[in-house]
Amino acid sequence: ETGVTQTPRHLVMGMTNKKSLKCEQHLGHNAMYWYKQSAKKPLELMFVYSLEERVENNSVPSRFSPECPNSSHLFLHLHTLQPEDSALYLCASSQERGAKNIQYFGAGTRLSVL
Amino acid sequence: GNSVTQMEGPVTLSEEAFLTINCTYTATGYPSLFWYVQYPGEGLQLLLKATKADDKGSNKGFEATYRKETTSFHLEKGSVQVSDSAVYFCALSRGNQGGKLIFGQGTELSVKP
Numbered sequence: 001e002t003g004v005t006q007t008p009r010h011l012v013m014g015m016t017n018k019k020s021l022k023c024e025q026h027l028g029h030n031a032m033y034w035y036k037q038s039a040k041k042p043l044e045l046m047f048v049y050s051l052e053e054r055v056e057n058n059s060v061p062s063r064f065s066p067e068c069p070n071s072s073h074l075f076l077h078l079h080t081l082q083p084e085d086s087a088l089y090l091c092a093s094s095q096e097r098g099a100k101n102i103q104y105f106g107a108g109t110r111l112s113v114l
Numbered sequence: 115g116n117s118v119t120q121m122e123g124p125v126t127l128s129e130e131a132f133l134t135i136n137c138t139y140t141a142t143g144y145p146s147l148f149w150y151v152q153y154p155g156e157g158l159q160l161l162l163k164a165t166k167a168d169d170k171g172s173n174k175g176f177e178a179t180y181r182k183e184t185t186s187f188h189l190e191k192g193s194v195q196v197s198d199s200a201v202y203f204c205a206l207s208r209g210n211q212g213g214k215l216i217f218g219q220g221t222e223l224s225v226k227p
Contacts (some may be wrong), residue, residue, distance in 0.1 A: 002157065002159065004157070006124065006157075017129065040219065042118075042216075042217040042218060042219045042220070043158075043203070043217040044216060045215065046216070047140075051135065056214070083200040090157055092158075092171075100146050100165050100207075102148075102160050102163065103160075103215060104160075105150075105157035106157050107155070107156050107157040108156075109156050
């Protein structure tokens, strides 16, 4: 148990659906992250939030829309996804942004887009 | 730009064998270096880290030394167990990039009894 909880663990959606991924951290951290993990590829950083402000967006398509309503919760809203968006989506948090801050990861949401 | 390269997997070993997973990096300045482990069906967990040259990170029998002269951070364990079967990720982080983690592609380790 890392203190970062992601729901749902598995999600199957059609290309026209709208769904949301949820991440909650119980560690009192100020920074939260979304990553995409595809088979045979390095983890890709999607978004970074620091103190509820989005501070990084790595050229992610607009069909992915993050939301950070408070420092403990992070959402990833999904709409009109493509089959190539099927992947494991990982949430992480850290005390602060910074090179020496350890990131703690949730178990991920396995997304399948049909 | 910054990057991390790991040895290709999968790596298959017998229990009690010696493990080395190679990791080299490209970065300017002095990044912090990390090894994360991902067990089946779980997220990533920090295994060990080193924040400056010649530092040795260690945890659960695993070790890695920050070698700036060879830009390497190889992971080693003297005697692996079946429970060590997982995917191992090497990563770097630079302070002037707000702690952004750059990951290698991961190396799958399978330990047979």
